[in-house]
Amino acid sequence: MIRFLLLFSRQGKLRLQKWYVTLTEKEKNKITRELVTTILNRGPRMSSFVEWKDMKLVYKRYASLFFCCAIEDQDNELLTLEVVHRLVELLDKYFGNVCELDIIFNFEKAYFILDEFLLGGEVQDTSKESVVRAIEDGDMLQETMEEYMSKPTF
Secondary structure: OEEEEEEEEOOOOEEEEEEOOOOOHHHHHHHHHHHHHHHHOOOOOOOOEEEEOOEEEEEEEEOOEEEEEEEEOOOOHHHHHHHHHHHHHHHHHHHOOOOHHHHHHOHHHHHHHHHHHEEOOEEOOOOHHHHHHHHHHHHHHHHHHHHHHHOOOO
């Protein structure tokens, strides 16, 4: 099970975070600071897996963003790396070659994609097509509601 997922830039700015365990804001901030500095201090040729406390960290850098997952000690690191890659593929498919600015300006869509793909720290659906279809259906519903709400009532 994924305990939490963090997306942050090379400068250490947190862009997206999803927590699947209950922690206080103070604990989350401390963990985030600690992990971001740990991962940013690692060299590009070092392993993408880090033993950290009672968890394993699995991270991958795509362009200017780091995708980091904390998993339980007995979970498979390579499978988690595949989950991270699938998330990036979904973001790419929706945004068309996703970049940091897409995440910054459309964070609600990024969270929606993440929620369609992962639920409670587990992969909800492995099919890219069905996840993208659900996202497009959500967009269609939102557009329909916006049109409905913008019409004047007499």
